[in-house]
Amino acid sequence: MITDESGTITEAAFGEMDLGCVEDVQKIVGGCLRVAGVRRVVVDMAQVSFCDCVALGPCWRRVRRPSSAGSFGLTDVKAPIVMRLLTLTGTDAVFGLDPSARDVGVFG
Template structure:
């Protein structure tokens, strides 16, 4: 019997009064970036106009250049859709990466997450 392993990167989509919240957990790297992108695309199709889209990074334990690229790409796509992308509660390693690369200057970074009334699997 093979032991089951959890995916290295997962997402859960919540709906807040200000718009979708994507809760990310695990390693945002070359393998996790496509997952984030797919969930983001679905969230953009259901988000109300002129709302915010939040990516909650509190559960992200690792982020490499592929993950950073995914976040920057998400910012561009969110802007094209007329929404504002916020990063919330970045874990220390992610906050440090954003700071070192200067990406913390292009994202609104929120210390908390908006109220989340219910969850949708992402």
């Protein structure tokens, strides 16, 4: 976990994000937003090789329910299969990701 002076926590995900890790994803996202002074949580997806809709759920719910706790985003999606999931589900636009640029998307 990396925190910067702007109140952003960047949490790196790695490996496969699927049903087996959905509870961990929920805990990490919720836990980061409860840290004092945090205004934004960004999940670095550079080392994620696979992601399914179930694991994407906690991220999607966080974006759909903005609160005073802070905002949420994804960055650095490198795996084509992960970008394909985000594109097919329309969540690439929700997260503000450009499929060609793989830029940061933060909402909430």
